[in-house]
Amino acid sequence: xINAILGSKQGSSQTFVEGFRIPVTKIxxxxxxxxxxxxxxxxxxxxxxxxxxxxxxxxxxxxxxNHFKKSNSTPRFIQEIRLKEEPTVxxxxxxxxxxxxxxxxxxxxTGVSKGKGFASGIKLxxxxxxxxxxxxxxxxxxxxxxGQTTTPGRVYKGKRMAARMGSNTVTxxxxxxxSFTPETNEMTIxxxxxxxxxxxxxxxxxxxxxxxxxxxxxxxxVVQGETQEGEAKNES
Numbered sequence: 001x002i003n004a005i006l007g008s009k010q011g012s013s014q015t016f017v018e019g020f021r022i023p024v025t026k027i028x029x030x031x032x033x034x035x036x037x038x039x040x041x042x043x044x045x046x047x048x049x050x051x052x053x054x055x056x057x058x059x060x061x062x063x064x065x066n067h068f069k070k071s072n073s074t075p076r077f078i079q080e081i082r083l084k085e086e087p088t089v090x091x092x093x094x095x096x097x098x099x100x101x102x103x104x105x106x107x108x109x110t111g112v113s114k115g116k117g118f119a120s121g122i123k124l125x126x127x128x129x130x131x132x133x134x135x136x137x138x139x140x141x142x143x144x145x146x147g148q149t150t151t152p153g154r155v156y157k158g159k160r161m162a163a164r165m166g167s168n169t170v171t172x173x174x175x176x177x178x179s180f181t182p183e184t185n186e187m188t189i190x191x192x193x194x195x196x197x198x199x200x201x202x203x204x205x206x207x208x209x210x211x212x213x214x215x216x217x218x219x220x221x222v223v224q225g226e227t228q229e230g231e232a233k234n235e236s
Contacts, residue, residue: 002089004081004204005030005097006052007187009111009195015178015188017211017218024178025109025193027201029097029185034089035071035078046083050095051075052200077200098182101203104210108173110202111195119165127160170194174206176214190214 007029015024036049053076057065060074068074071092089095101107121127121143130139143162148155155161178188193201 002048002081002083002087002095003100004050004202005095005101006032006050006077006079007097007185007201007203008052008077009193009197009199009201010186011197012192013188017178017214020218022190022218023192025189025191027109027187027189027193027203029101029180029187029203030095031097031185032095033071033073033075034091034093034095035068035073035075036080037087037089037091038080039086046086047080048083048087048089049078049080052077052079079200079202081202081204096182097180097185097187097203100205101177101180101187102208103177103180104208104213105177106206106209106213107175107177107189108171108204108206109175109189109193110169110171110204111193111199113166113168113170113194114196115167116165118162120162121160124163124165125160176209176211178211178214 007027010026010028013024013026014021016022030052032050032052034048035051038045038047038049040046051068051071051073055074055076057074060068065074073092116123120141122129122141127143130136130142130144132140146155146159146161172191172193175193176190178190180187187203189203195201
């Protein structure tokens with residue numbers, strides 16, 4: 001059974017649960033078209049390839065155009081969803097979020113974070129930088145010594161240095177569906193989901209739940225935060 005659907009991020013907002021404000025992300029989830037089905041006997045595993053959105057055929061490569069002919073669609077995004085059992089859907093079927101999602105369910109959301117370009121060690125890793133005095137007026141944002149001399153005579157692989165920042169696939173787990181409107185496919189999810197507005201978001205169902213569970217979690221987090229704050233004051 002398929003337990004995931006594709007969506008596009010519409011932006012961030014906020015809502016109130018038990019009088020406490022929590023951040024939310026608005027998603028347009030589906031509908032998706034099945035563009036390919038892979039089977040255990042032929043491909044070695046079960047999966048379903050879903051397509052989301054629509055685009056002009058002239059902007060699609062010829063191999064993909066031929067691939068999409070079977071489903072009679074021209075989706076903007078495609079994503080493969082692996083399954084643990086044989087899928088019951090076939091190419092061309094339409095998958096809707098209302099088929100297996102409802103308010104209160106616990107989900108995970110996967111998206112590609114915003115790209116920041118080439119960033120220094122200060123921004124990327126939080127390095128402190130060099131001193132501002134003693135003749136080092138131009139070393140404030142320098143990474144400093146790499147710590148390598150004659151032995152080993154090279155920089156170890158994985159050394160934290162300036163590099164490209166962002167554009168990473170990030171998965172956020174244990175989020176709750178605050179609300180879901182089947183007529184417009186609009187879904188409101190607790191927490192912040194990575195990605196720019198309009199980017200592809202993969203939503204997978206972890207388990208069924210209710211909004212009461214979210215309310216208890218919010219209250220528990222607030223109580224825990226107040227307890228830690230009180231302990232810090234007592235120590236000071």
